[in-house]
Amino acid sequence: MAIYPGAEYRPLGPQTEPRMSAHNILCFHTMVGTLAGTDNMFDDDGYYGTESHFGVGGSSDGKRDGHVIQWQDTAFGADANYEGKGDVISVETSDGGDPDQEWSPQQLDALVELGVWVCRTHRIPAVLIPDTKPGRRGIAYHRQGCDHSSSYQPNGWPYDAWRVPGGRRWSTALGKTCPGDVRIQQLVDTVIPRIAAHLRGAPSKPDSNDRIEDLMSHILVPAGGESEKKLAFHPIALDPTRKWRVTIAPGVDRGVYIASINTWKNQDEKVGRVSTSDPGGIGAVTKDCFIQEHAGRRFDIGDGVAKLDLAYWSDRPFSVQVTPR
Ligand SMILES: [Zn+2]
Numbered sequence: 001m002a003i004y005p006g007a008e009y010r011p012l013g014p015q016t017e018p019r020m021s022a023h024n025i026l027c028f029h030t031m032v033g034t035l036a037g038t039d040n041m042f043d044d045d046g047y048y049g050t051e052s053h054f055g056v057g058g059s060s061d062g063k064r065d066g067h068v069i070q071w072q073d074t075a076f077g078a079d080a081n082y083e084g085k086g087d088v089i090s091v092e093t094s095d096g097g098d099p100d101q102e103w104s105p106q107q108l109d110a111l112v113e114l115g116v117w118v119c120r121t122h123r124i125p126a127v128l129i130p131d132t133k134p135g136r137r138g139i140a141y142h143r144q145g146c147d148h149s150s151s152y153q154p155n156g157w158p159y160d161a162w163r164v165p166g167g168r169r170w171s172t173a174l175g176k177t178c179p180g181d182v183r184i185q186q187l188v189d190t191v192i193p194r195i196a197a198h199l200r201g202a203p204s205k206p207d208s209n210d211r212i213e214d215l216m217s218h219i220l221v222p223a224g225g226e227s228e229k230k231l232a233f234h235p236i237a238l239d240p241t242r243k244w245r246v247t248i249a250p251g252v253d254r255g256v257y258i259a260s261i262n263t264w265k266n267q268d269e270k271v272g273r274v275s276t277s278d279p280g281g282i283g284a285v286t287k288d289c290f291i292q293e294h295a296g297r298r299f300d301i302g303d304g305v306a307k308l309d310l311a312y313w314s315d316r317p318f319s320v321q322v323t324p325r
């Protein structure tokens with residue numbers, strides 16, 4: 001049984017849903033409605049109807065902006081993610097009927113706190129999953145498991161990703177854009193980095209029992225980009241109160257082209273390009289560098305950096321390890 005202490009727990013009646021088989025993904029939705037309207041709708045049909053695990057109020061909900069309702073214990077499934085029912089935890093977010101409405105500041109704070117609790121409780125990594133193929137673990141938005149019409153040309157990962165061949169179906173509807181472009185951008189740029197920074201956060205006491213392994217994270221960066229001129233980008237959130245060591249490891253039988261790595265103090269203010277503690281190989285790590293197979297490249301980040309931005313090109317996913325130093 002897992003009930004979020006920050007939520008108003010409102011079970012929908014006698015439990016009829018099967019137990020979750022795993023807790024692999026935290027998925028974000030938009031309500032196309034208000035918190036009260038969604039609460040009424042879920043309550044009408046109990047667990048026989050559709051429901052999500054959580055709902056978070058927004059600016060259209062007055063005093064309940066940032067208010068969290070939990071409708072379903074995370075030990076049990078919820079219907080919002082269709083084929084993902086067995087391993088996806090779902091969060092509905094109020095938009096007052098307008099999916100282009102931004103998440104409000106209170107709503108963002110509530111989503112981050114809820115996300116930290118879900119990721120800690122169920123050991124889910126705070127990274128955006130590349131697609132909905134079985135075995136993925138991380139954070140997602142609903143559109144990643146939806147099919148688009150044949151005429152639509154998606155802009156691709158991370159902001160406009162749709163179901164890929166072999167990916168689980170998260171809806172029977174065609175062209176479902178949930179949770180909308182504005183909220184997807186907030187999820188990728190703000191919510192996930194903030195959750196990740198909390199999870200890597202500085203221990204409350206410097207000499208507490210926090211183990212290095214708990215602060216370390218492995219980030220799987222998806223394949224992306226097409227050439228030196230057509231790059232993919234991947235943000236990595238860091239806790240700015242610490243110093244970090246970052247290792248890029250392309251793995252066996254592959255290489256990664258890194259065009260640049262930029263560091264940011266916050267979402268808007270750039271610090272500069274990182275310098276490497278381990279120069280060598282072909283090119284500097286910060287600019288036009290090809291990291292070959294077996295040749296992991298390491299560089300150190302000073303404190304005061306809240307985000308890294310990787311500009312790269314790779315035809316396979318590759319791993320980035322972040323360790324405190
Ligand atoms: Zn949805």
